Amino acid sequence: MRVVVIGAGVMGLSTALCIHEHYHSVHQPLDMKIYADRFTPLTTTDVAAGLWQPYLSDHGNPQEADWNQQTFNYLLSHVHSPNAEKMGLALISGYNLFHEAFPEPFWKDTVLGFRKLTPRELDMFPDYSYGWFNTSLILEGKSYLHWLTERLTERRVKFFQRKVESFEEVARGGADVIINCTGVWAGALQPDPLLQPGRGQIIKVTAPWVKHFIITHDPDNGIYKSPYIIPGTQAVTLGGIFQLGNWSEINNIQDHKTIWEGCCRLEPTLKNAKIVDECTGFRPVRPQIRLEREQLHFGPSVTEVIHNYGHGGYGLTIHWGCALEAAKLFGKILEERKLSRRPPSHL
């Protein structure tokens, strides 16, 4: 069975690993290749701070809540292992801040120790009058992609740098199954009017005394448009930009000011922090994730495609649940082609 995964961000690599773990065996070797024009550190995943936190309200597809939870549980089971640091995985606690009372999120029992903020804690944030405290996880994109790449390389999965122009070219190249993890650029392979870039810009600073995440919310304005501070292992990510439809990959000076002023107002200790990097990325925004099969016909044969894109700003948060779902779909394909020797009961 020849499998080609298009895309080497968190979706591409984790889906590849999940499928390989479940279905590769001596009796049914999988010939798996990964095609991508961008690899770490140049993917969208590399820009993300990596905090596990879904959107505040259910996003439309009830399955997504399950996938978010599965991802949290999967990561939590790894956070106590000696591997955690190499994966870029750690526990992290912090604050979600609002201007007024807000309903508790659907993920409040998934994270650890969820509670409302006390008045003394709110005193630290004079612009906000309500909020939550909880312990979550951080999965830093760069480290995680490195770790996934190592695991895939161990399994002899091959990586190829190439810009795929069409599904047809990959099908005619011999692929039986194509896993489409092209993220925000999926429209180039197949038009999708529901997919748009949600441009984000972030500043990275050295401020190792910051141990908590601080996410502010302005529900009228929309998600990620309000300042946020997320401490990574090497640097602290400052953000607060979300521009739908903006394809500019250049760092914008006005956005820089917005982020810097917003975050310094939120956390005055940052005023003396040294800026070490600034990046732009495009969240692959879609009303729902596209995670489904499609059969394409090129000539006499049928090429199976599994789409797995459109994870917006919560890709790292939901990735493993989606990878498991994609693996399920892959299992069905195998069954249908009668190549599977044993049922995928462990899914």
Next chain:
Amino acid sequence: MDTVRVAVVGAGVIGLSTALCISKLVSPSSITVLSDKFTPDTTSDVAAGMLIPHAYADTAIHKQKQWFRETFDHLFAIANSTEAGDAGVHLVSGWQIFRNLPAEEVPFWADVVLGFRKMTEAELKKFPQHVFGQAFTTLKCEGLAYLPWLEKRIKGSGGLILKRRIEDLWELHPSFDIVVNCSGLGSRELAGDSKMLPVRGQVLKVKAPWVRHFIREGSGLTYIYPGASTVTLGGTRQKGDWNLSPDPEMSKDILSRCCALEPSLHRAYDIEEKVGLRPFRPDVRLQKELLVKDGRKLPVVHHYGHGSGGISVHWGMALEATKLVSEWVHALRNPAPKAKL
């Protein structure tokens, strides 16, 4: 009014904070800090500086709580200001965990720290050997940054800082009007106080920047305290042990105990061993004493013996020590026939 000349002996967290308080609150005064050791070579530099009080057996709980609260509030303001990075003060959240149900589930300081609550079942899963835990947010005050920051402020207030080994408090007479003795373990000699004993503590300072939470075992013997640039792993408590050299076997044991609580520490790097001698006394000595010899008089305020808990109470106690200094100043300026002077 004549400027009162105050000598502060000792430049650890107690000496420097007391000197700073006096310079701000006793006026007009000139402060001179004298010490044989300065940062980074004091006991305060080895301590992790976590604001978690150590209960003193013979001091009233309400007093200890007051000193802790005053220290917490003072440092909390610094932690939320642009000074935080320079002063080495920051917030940190984490867990105190117990292998057996503690006698006291809610300690006296629970409402001073932030967000204090019991750990949930899900949180306790991280620690399979432990049956109970407390989650809260507190402050870390790192000697290596805080002490230089205090020194800067003392100099800014016109204070002098001199490297000098004082063998006898009388050396300071008659150059100084009042002596404040913050010499910690040194008071065993300097104040002839045989109650002062070292409680040796060995720690590891490691790089593990992915660790963002503190973990402390209820006994206080094993702890993981993440700081701005290093994580302090501890520890030991060896009463009467004066040995300042790190013991490699002990280091292995500390690392092993900490990795059991936080397995990711197996990947810690740049491991440094440090030893500090906690200035232990059954109780802290904060009191006035008038030294008299050959017709000479030397007013002293003793402020030493904080054991494991110095940083947690330093500011509140420095304020109180300053009150005692003010009492001496008043007595000096208002000598009466029946006065104790």
